[in-house]
Amino acid sequence: MNQSNPKPIDDFPSTRSARKVGWFGRHTLAVTLIAIMVWLSALVTGMALILRVSNSPGSAGATPLRWPAQTQIPLDATRPTLVMFAHPHCPCTRATLGELELLMARCRDRLSAHVIFIRPAGTAEDWIQTDLWRKASAIPGVSVHADNADVEARNFHAQTSGHTALYEPNGRLLFQGGITISRGHSGDNPGRSALVALLEHKLSNQIKTPIFGCSLSEVEVQQAVSECKP
Amino acid sequence: MQTVVTDTTIPAAGLEQRIETLFQASQDNIHRRGDRLFARLMIFQWLAGIAAAWWISPRTWIGITSQIHWHIWAAIFLGGAITSLPVFLAWKQPGRALTRHIIAVAQMIFSALLIHLTGGRIETHFHVFGSLAFIAFYRDWRVLLTATVVVAADHFARGVFWPQSVFGILTASPWRWLEHAGWVIFEDTFLLISIRQSLGEMFEVATRRAKLEAVNVEIENQVAERTAALTVAHKELLETSRQAGMAEVATGILHNVGNVLNSVNVASSCVADSLRKSKAVNLSKVVALLREHERDLGDFFTNDPKGRQLPGYLAQLAEHLAGEQSRTLEELAALQKNIEHIKDIVTLQQSSAKTSSMTESVNVADLVDDALRMNSSELARHDIEVTKEFENVPPVTVEKHKVLQILVNLVRNAKHACDDSGRLDKRLTLRVTNGNQHLRIAVADNGIGIPSENLAHIFNYGFTTRKDGHGFGLHTGMVAAKQMGGSLTVQSDGAGQGAAFTLELPCPARENSHE
Numbered sequence: 001m002n003q004s005n006p007k008p009i010d011d012f013p014s015t016r017s018a019r020k021v022g023w024f025g026r027h028t029l030a031v032t033l034i035a036i037m038v039w040l041s042a043l044v045t046g047m048a049l050i051l052r053v054s055n056s057p058g059s060a061g062a063t064p065l066r067w068p069a070q071t072q073i074p075l076d077a078t079r080p081t082l083v084m085f086a087h088p089h090c091p092c093t094r095a096t097l098g099e100l101e102l103l104m105a106r107c108r109d110r111l112s113a114h115v116i117f118i119r120p121a122g123t124a125e126d127w128i129q130t131d132l133w134r135k136a137s138a139i140p141g142v143s144v145h146a147d148n149a150d151v152e153a154r155n156f157h158a159q160t161s162g163h164t165a166l167y168e169p170n171g172r173l174l175f176q177g178g179i180t181i182s183r184g185h186s187g188d189n190p191g192r193s194a195l196v197a198l199l200e201h202k203l204s205n206q207i208k209t210p211i212f213g214c215s216l217s218e219v220e221v222q223q224a225v226s227e228c229k230p
Numbered sequence: 231m232q233t234v235v236t237d238t239t240i241p242a243a244g245l246e247q248r249i250e251t252l253f254q255a256s257q258d259n260i261h262r263r264g265d266r267l268f269a270r271l272m273i274f275q276w277l278a279g280i281a282a283a284w285w286i287s288p289r290t291w292i293g294i295t296s297q298i299h300w301h302i303w304a305a306i307f308l309g310g311a312i313t314s315l316p317v318f319l320a321w322k323q324p325g326r327a328l329t330r331h332i333i334a335v336a337q338m339i340f341s342a343l344l345i346h347l348t349g350g351r352i353e354t355h356f357h358v359f360g361s362l363a364f365i366a367f368y369r370d371w372r373v374l375l376t377a378t379v380v381v382a383a384d385h386f387a388r389g390v391f392w393p394q395s396v397f398g399i400l401t402a403s404p405w406r407w408l409e410h411a412g413w414v415i416f417e418d419t420f421l422l423i424s425i426r427q428s429l430g431e432m433f434e435v436a437t438r439r440a441k442l443e444a445v446n447v448e449i450e451n452q453v454a455e456r457t458a459a460l461t462v463a464h465k466e467l468l469e470t471s472r473q474a475g476m477a478e479v480a481t482g483i484l485h486n487v488g489n490v491l492n493s494v495n496v497a498s499s500c501v502a503d504s505l506r507k508s509k510a511v512n513l514s515k516v517v518a519l520l521r522e523h524e525r526d527l528g529d530f531f532t533n534d535p536k537g538r539q540l541p542g543y544l545a546q547l548a549e550h551l552a553g554e555q556s557r558t559l560e561e562l563a564a565l566q567k568n569i570e571h572i573k574d575i576v577t578l579q580q581s582s583a584k585t586s587s588m589t590e591s592v593n594v595a596d597l598v599d600d601a602l603r604m605n606s607s608e609l610a611r612h613d614i615e616v617t618k619e620f621e622n623v624p625p626v627t628v629e630k631h632k633v634l635q636i637l638v639n640l641v642r643n644a645k646h647a648c649d650d651s652g653r654l655d656k657r658l659t660l661r662v663t664n665g666n667q668h669l670r671i672a673v674a675d676n677g678i679g680i681p682s683e684n685l686a687h688i689f690n691y692g693f694t695t696r697k698d699g700h701g702f703g704l705h706t707g708m709v710a711a712k713q714m715g716g717s718l719t720v721q722s723d724g725a726g727q728g729a730a731f732t733l734e735l736p737c738p739a740r741e742n743s744h745e
Contacts, residue, residue, distance in 0.1 A: 036332065039315045043339055046308035050346055051388065053300060091287030091299060095349050120294050127294075161291075184287060185350040217293040 054182040057210030058160030067171035068155040073145065076112035077169050080199060085153050087161035088117045088130040090214035092184035096162040097132060099179040099192045101139045108141040110199040111166070115142055118216050121149045153216055161213030166195060174198050177209030184212070245440055252436035257369070262325040264368045268333045269320035271364070275340060276313040280305040283347045301347050312340050327372075330365075334373045337361045338380040359417055366421040369428045378418055385410060467691075472706065490571045490607060497565040504558050509550045516544060591625045592633070594669060594735075598660050601637035605645060614648050614656040623664045626737045632710040633735065636718065639703040640673040640731050646696060647677025647729060668716070669737040674730035680722035688720055711735075 067075050075081050084100060086093045097115070104113060115136040119128045128146050137144045147153055156165060166175035175198055179191035190209050197203040283305040289296040316336040319329040341358045348354040358381065365377050523530035523537065530537035602609070602616060609616060641658070648656035653676070661672040680688060687693045689708040694701035704718070711718040715736040722729035 032328070036315070039311070039332075040335075042311050043308070043336075046304070046311060047339065047342060047384075050304055050308070050343070054346065087291055089289070089291045089296065091290070091301075091349075094286075123294055181350075185346075186352075187350050214291040215293065218295065 054185065054212075056183075057178070058162075058213055058215060060177065060208070060211050061157035061159040061163070063157055063163075063165050063173060063176035064155075065173045067167050067173075071152060071155045073114050073116070073152060074112075075167060075169070075171060079109075080111045080166050080168055080174065082111050082113040082164065082166045082195070083152075083156060084113070084115045084165075085147070085156065085158035085161065085163045085216060086115055086117050086132060086136070087214045087216055088119075088128045088132050090132070090161040092180070092213045093132055093161045094135070095180045095184045095186045096164075096178065096213065097135050097139070098186050099189065100136075100142065100164075103179070103192055103195055104139050104141050106196060107199045113139075113142045114145060115139075116145045116147045116152050118147045118150050118153050120217060150217055159216055160211040161216060162211050163213075163216075164191065164195075164211075166198060173206060175207050175209075177207070178211035178213065179209070180212050182212055245444060248440040248443065249433070249436050252439055253433050256432050256436060258325050260367070260369055261330060265320040265324040265329055265333065267367065268330075268337070268364070269317045272313045272317055272333070272336065272340070275344070276305075276309045279309045279340070279344055279347055282344070286348060304343070305347055309340065309343060312336050312343065327370075330368050330370065330373045331376045334365050334377040335380050337365065338377050338384070341381075342384055358414070362414070362417050362421060366425055369425045369432070371422055371425050374418060374421055374425070378414055381414055382411065468709070487572055487576070490568050494565055494568045494572075497561045497568065501558055501561045501565070504554055504561070508554055509547055510554075512547055513551075516540065516547070589627050589629050591627045592630050593625050594623055594633075594662050594671060595620045597630065597633055598637060598662060598671060600634060601641050602660070604638055605641045608642075608645055609658065612645060612649055612656065613654075614645060614658050617657065617659045619659065620662040621664050623662055623669050624737060626669055626735050628714055628735055629710075632714060633733070636707040636710060636733055637671065637673070639707055640733070643703065643731075644673055644675035644677065644729075647675050647679070649677075651677045651726070664737075665734070667736065668734045671733045671735070672730050673733075674728065676728040679725045679727040680720065680729050681725045682722075685720060685722065689718070707733075 067081075073081075073083060084096070086096070100113070100115070117128050117133055117136070133144065136142060145152070153159075156163070158165075160178075162178045162180065164175070164177060164179055165173060168174055175191075175195055177191050179189060179195065181187055181189035194203065194207040194209065198207070280302065283299070283301040287299040287301045290299045313336065316329070316333040319326070319332055323329050338358070338361065341354075341361055344357050345351070345354045362374065362377055365373055368374075519536065519540070520527070523534070531540065532538070598618070598620070602618075641660075644658050648658065655676070657676045659672070659674045661670070661674070663670045663672070684693075684695065689704050690701070691705040692701040693705070708718045711733060716734045719732050719734070720729060721732070
């Protein structure tokens with residue numbers, strides 16, 4: 001057997017020891033930690049701002065407690081009537097329509113639903129023909145209306161896109177508010193849950209939830225200092 | 231096999247250390263590769279987030295007026311902030327534990343941002359689970375733990391400050407967070423098992439490689455030893471071959487000297503015999519007869535019958551002695567010539583005995599003539615007709631004694647080949663031709679030839695077909711030719727067809743050779 005000294009088996013340079021001293025290596029651990037803390041703080045702050053804005057509701061307005069007499073929208077005499085006001089370009093309203101679609105899938109026969117898209121004065125006819133209009137039109141059991149010069153929005157005191165109201169056949173207000181959990185956020189939310197409960201007669205008291213969406217007009221913004229932006 | 235080597239040559243501690251080193255190196259490679267992968271992924275998902283925000287919510291509206299949606303600014307600036315540190319660390323500090331933990335934190339926060347930007351789409355939540363799987367690429371359970379903690383902390387913070395934003399506790403689903411956590415833990419469980427298995431396999435690979443390296447080290451040591459021994463043996467063999475070659479040359483030379491000495495012996499015997507049988511002794515009888523008649527020499531020459539015959543006898547004797555002197559001088563001249571021949575042979579022997587590798591410029595024709603001269607007696611005795619066909623070639627710079635040694639061997643072999651053939655018209659032809667950058671010396675005979683099966687072995691060390699041969703000459707000649715940058719080759723059409731050996735020597739280019 002060979003009696004000579006074998007080659008050292010650890011002659012490969014260790015990748016750890018061979019690693020060059022990097023940017024952080026020349027600085028103290030404190031600098032590293034400070035950099036990480038600053039970064040984390042920036043991220044936490046940013047995420048908190050996002051959450052805060054996302055969860056800031058728009059102006060709800062005072063929804064009439066009784067079905068407005070001057071409205072052109074028909075009140076169903078046999079079942080509750082739902083009206084939803086929407087801005088045709090509001091990205092947050094896509095989530096609202098998604099929630100309405102879920103509600104209709106579950107309670108279609110229990111209500112009469114109307115989505116009213118505002119069409120402010122001076123806008124072209126095609127201003128209203130957006131993907132939101134098409135999405136609302138595609139929901140079974142939903143009637144879609146154009147609200148020329150925001151007449152109906154004013155009848156129901158709607159100021160924020162996504163404003164939803166549910167009236168009994170006798171014209172009494174059952175629900176007012178939004179049906180998303182935050183701005184443009186899909187998913188289970190108090191508004192949709194309340195509507196389901198009311199339509200299934202599990203609740204009878206009047207319910208109000210926050211509305212998340214773009215402002216329907218500048219006038220309401222000026223009045224209510226409500227906005228759909230951070 | 232591995233066990234034997236490991237147990238006998240590599241200390242267990244050294245092997246374990248090597249395994250650990252290899253294992254860590256492998257982990258480091260995976261970590262660095264993961265860092266590079268995530269750096270690219272994070273830049274891509276940052277850009278994808280901006281694109282998604284631009285696609286889903288480009289503008290925010292107030293009536294008929296609009297402006298850029300805050301989602302876009304969030305995607306650009308917050309997404310950029312999330313991406314910045316991990317990408318920087320992956321670039322500057324790849325492979326460090328801190329880097330991959332920061333990457334894990336950033337990846338989970340980016341998942342939250344993407345979920346926001348896409349309006350809480352269920353599909354975007356898959357980013358969380360996909361990211362966990364990517365993070366598992368690091369094969370570091372601690373990083374997976376960090377990512378999980380970030381998800382938990384995010385849900386906790388939302389639960390505290392905006393409870394409805396995560397769990398929907400206002401919707402009679404107070405335990406929804408448990409479902410979320412359950413799915414994350416479900417994936418973590420499988421990923422942790424996978425990480426554990428991967429690490430085990432990596433350790434196995436490191437162990438196998440370390441053992442293989444140990445075996446390789448052992449083999450390399452043995453090869454080094456064997457190589458050293460072979461080098462020594464090769465040197466010894468070369469020296470033996472050289473000495474054997476020299477001995478063969480010396481034997482040939484002594485043989486020639488012996489032949490010449492026979493001639494010397496014959497010549498000296500002839501001289502001695504001539505002197506022994508010389509008629510000069512009769513001259514003393516004439517002198518004694520003259521002294522006996524010194525007082526009457528006239529009468530003796532006139533009246534004595536002997537005296538009258540004496541002048542005629544003296545004339546015959548003088549003529550005879552003159553003949554004897556002439557023959558003796560001839561013999562002595564031959565003797566002197568033979569002695570000069572011996573002197574030449576000895577001079578050549580002294581020249582060829584030089585062992586230094588000193589090169590000198592020599593005339594090839596002279597070398598061939600020297601080789602012929604050293605074998606001249608043998609060639610003459612066996613009636614071998616020698617033909618010389620020499621082109622005009624330039625001098626070559628070679629080790630003279632080596633070339634001479636090769637040529638003497640080739641001429642001697644040719645002589646033997648001619649002898650053994652038994653034919654009467656024995657011919658030896660020596661050609662000197664000038665090739666391109668090579669000079670060729672061909673020694674061709676019409677002897678017994680070489681069977682094709684022997685051609686391949688003719689230059690092998692120890693190969694010979696002669697009873698008194700050693701098998702050194704051609705091998706040594708071939709080696710010497712190679713050492714000089716030339717070659718020694720053979721051509722034969724088979725048994726009885728003669729053979730031609732060609733020695734090629736490097737020489738200046740043709741255009742120079744004519745200058």
